[in-house]
Amino acid sequence: MALTGKLTKKLVENLGPGRHGDGNGLYLVVDPSGARRWIVRVTVKGQKNAKGAPMRTDFGLGGADVVTLNQARDRALEYRRMAKQGLNPRFNAAREIPTFEEVAQQVHIDRMPTWRNTKHGQQWINTLRDFAFPKIGRIPVDAIGQPEVLMCLSPIWTEKHETARRLSQRIKTVLDVARSKGFREGENPVVAIRDGQVLPKVRKKVTHHKAMRWQDLPAFYADLQGREAMAAKALMFTCLSGSRTSEVLKMRWEEVDFDARLWTCPAERMKGGEDHRVPLTDAMIEVLEPLKALESEMVFEGQKRHRPLSNMAMLMLLRRMGVEGVTVHGFRSTFRDWAGEVAGAPREVAEVSLSHKIGSEVERAYARSDLLDRRRVLMERWSDYVTGESGDIVRLHPSRSAQ
Template identity: 45%
Template sequence: MPKKLSNALTSLAVKSAKPGRHADGGGLHLLVKETGARSWVYRFMLKGKARDVGLGAASGPEAISLATARDKASALRLRVKSGVDPLAERDQNAAEALAAAQTAKIAGITFRAVADAHIAANEGSWRNAKHRQQWSNTLATYAYPVVGELPVAEIDTPHILQILEPIWKAKPETASRIRGRIETILDAAKARGYRNGENPARWRGHIAQILPARSRLTRGHHKAMPYDTVPAFVSALRARSAMAASALEFAIITAARTGEVLHAKWSEVDFDKAVWTIPAARMKAGKEHRVPLSPRAIEILETTKPLGKEWLFPADGGGALSTMAMTMLLRRMERDATVHGFRSAFRDWAAECTGYAHEVCEMALAHVIANKAEAAYRRGDMFDKRRRLMADWATYCSIP
């Protein structure tokens, strides 16, 4: 039986050993590479397999001595005898250290920081500056005072409820949007590895079990003028020379949204074809929309085009009219209605006074088709039918 090695190496041998593996005994080996680099290795057997554990350098500024290498090998030998795998233990310790470092790093990442990064990364894809501003303003007003400086990893359901409960009934629309924005930010944080687990701002199956659905809350609606009073109102509008009056009449007879009208440019209008093409970036549905222009709509535009401005309905200073211009006009005329409500008046008129198909009326309002199967098969925009519909509506609005 061969004699077991014990302390076979000397300090001099460590320095002068040639390339190869040199045993010291007890599982300790000196490894010498062709480059002259030297390192200590402890070899052990576990479950019938030989495995090596590096102990450190045997040369250079980080070198450990032969005596230290023997001490390390001796300590590992005892652990192996007790059934511990030094390699697995080392990997576990490294993983725990990495996890601790990541936890410490994540602890410094606040909800505000993630929100700011998300807004900066996505604001270019949002439709308009107002939408971007609303994201920042609502978070700053309602979310940041509660969770802005909290580590995003620590935000939980009680924090979400602290934000939402005070405004859920009083400001249902705002509260719903804030909840959705917080959910999006927390999802982004999870995708980046800043938090784990379920999203505490999730509606279905979570917040929905705590707060009442918006459909059960008292909600404000866009007040609509009864369609049979619209002609008289339009007649009163025509008696006013204000730009807001022209813009409002144009909005009424085209059934367009406020922002679509106020930010319309001459480059979008084709007088020869009597078509106003609203680009996708300004449409709620994100799709280009063609609006047929009735003779009265063309007549209105012919009164504003000679002003030579970029916008169809410019303000006195040359820019676009304020989003409040038409609303303030309604107030001055003492009408209990909203600009958006005229779209409802148009829809009621179309349903009750005409035989136009439902889908034609919906497309005139640029509504998204809810039925996906129907949307997939409908390729056209029913433009000719819509032209007749809008001409009839404009004629109706012009009745004295």
């Protein structure tokens, strides 16, 4: 027969911050952050505290996300029985430790609202599913040390180094959470492996997105202008704005201010997690204006109403055009090369145009301007060059470019 008390499963999930009693010394503690954990208060028979009073002590029973209400009641009953017999639960309790996979799955659920997007959240758990769960998933989380972590990392450390590096970060997170919930003690083995340089150093191979030469872009853009496909319109805008694929494809009309000649891409779609303002040039507006007639929520609507183009649409267009060895993302590099080699744009103006963060955190704290006016000048010159409105490609003196 199950034990009963004042709390219910629904209350456990919804009660606000504070200490909520279930009865018989069991409490649910809800932190201001929303974290929920169980504690039990017992008085150990025959034992006194430093002041000579009966020893009354609180013991943690684990987080409410991994320990159910009934489990907490069972454990609280076990602690009270030990205390009644004069046994201190701190040294005598037999704890039920969750497995590595159980903690990892709960961490994934808890952090779902914080993922940049659904795909990122799924990648997080998939890495553990593929490379950690088969080897350490069923091991109690308090029994995982350096040998167990190395079982996961060593086989892929050199051949799939980037995957292994992310795997180590995710294992570390799971073990850190387990320790915060009282299921582990001591140093995180991932940290010990890293600090002890147990695994060999792997030279990181720098790979770049294949980009079109800036000298070839005007002819390519002219080809795009003769095409009616929505993918062509999106690719034209991508070339002109220097934006990332997902930023452009998920662009909504509510983000566009034609009066201010400005497109504001919201933080949730930006790699840097901050709003990014893009000055709209005459050429960009020429691409956008006719699309308003579609009366879609999306600027670049796909096959389904009010839904964006597929993230492969522009790449497939490149392939149909016979453009090989070039990626959509690479057009950002094309712009950056032109900005440095032809326009002579100051580094900070060119980098902010690509929504790159520049300088240290301290420098960024003081330099809060996004250089919009200077970027507007640079982007106008870029649009003129891409569309063939610019008469030449002579390098501009820095004092006359993007200032």
